[in-house]
Amino acid sequence: MASLNRLAGIVARINQLPAFARPRALSLFFGKVVPFTGTTGIRVESLDQGRCVISLANKRRVQNHIGGVHAVASLLLAESATGFLVGLNVPDDKVPVIKTAHAEYTRRAKGDMTVEARLTPEQQARMRTEDKGETSVAVTIRDSENQEPIEIEMVWAWTPKRR
Numbered sequence: 583m584a585s586l587n588r589l590a591g592i593v594a595r596i597n598q599l600p601a602f603a604r605p606r607a608l609s610l611f612f613g614k615v616v617p618f619t620g621t622t623g624i625r626v627e628s629l630d631q632g633r634c635v636i637s638l639a640n641k642r643r644v645q646n647h648i649g650g651v652h653a654v655a656s657l658l659l660a661e662s663a664t665g666f667l668v669g670l671n672v673p674d675d676k677v678p679v680i681k682t683a684h685a686e687y688t689r690r691a692k693g694d695m696t697v698e699a700r701l702t703p704e705q706q707a708r709m710r711t712e713d714k715g716e717t718s719v720a721v722t723i724r725d726s727e728n729q730e731p732i733e734i735e736m737v738w739a740w741t742p743k744r745r
Contacts, residue, residue, distance in 0.1 A: 586631075586710060587674040593629055604628070612666065619662050622655060626666070627696075631706060634667040637696045640726070650691045656723060656732055657685055663699035664719040664736040671701060671709040672740045681716055682737035693726025699736075714741045 596607045605627050613620025622644060627635040638644060638651060638659055646652040661680060668678045700720045701709075708715055716739040723732045 590670045593670060624662055629666055631670055632701050634663045634699045636663045637694060640694050651695045653687060656695055659695055659697040660721050660723060660734045660736055663697040664721055664738060667699045667701055668738045671706045673710060675743055676740045677743050678738055678740050681739045684735040686733040688733060689731045691725040691731040695723060695725055697721060697723045709740060
């Protein structure tokens with residue numbers, strides 16, 4: 583299958599690496615493309631057209647005053663996972679932009695955080711064919727106890743690139 587855009591082509595080549603090497607290669611690549619993700623230590627566990635999984639270790643540089651992953655770092659995880667996924671599906675002549683981020687912090691997070699973002703085949707098709715639009719990207723954030731301490735909604739839009 584031909585790549586949808588340059589980003590999808592690069593990720594497809596990385597995904598041909600042996601399984602043990604993919605997370606490091608994906609993380610290094612996105613750390614260069616989106617420097618802030620590299621600064622925070624986000625690890626891209628897996629990424630394809632329909633699903634992105636990333637994680638963040640609960641280390642001092644991302645902690646809040648009570649020793650957990652900072653609320654804004656958790657939001658960054660959700661924005662990154664959904665953004666990487668949308669970026670793989672939007673053609674090169676369109677630009678993806680975050681439109682809405684809504685978070686409900688429902689319980690104290692414990693330990694490392696893992697985020698999974700998903701797009702349906704219908705959402706992927708819309709991104710590839712519609713000139714502009716928006717969609718809510720499904721995202722789940724879990725802590726080291728496999729609990730969901732935050733309910734997050736991320737709405738992404740895409741528009742034609744200005745020339």
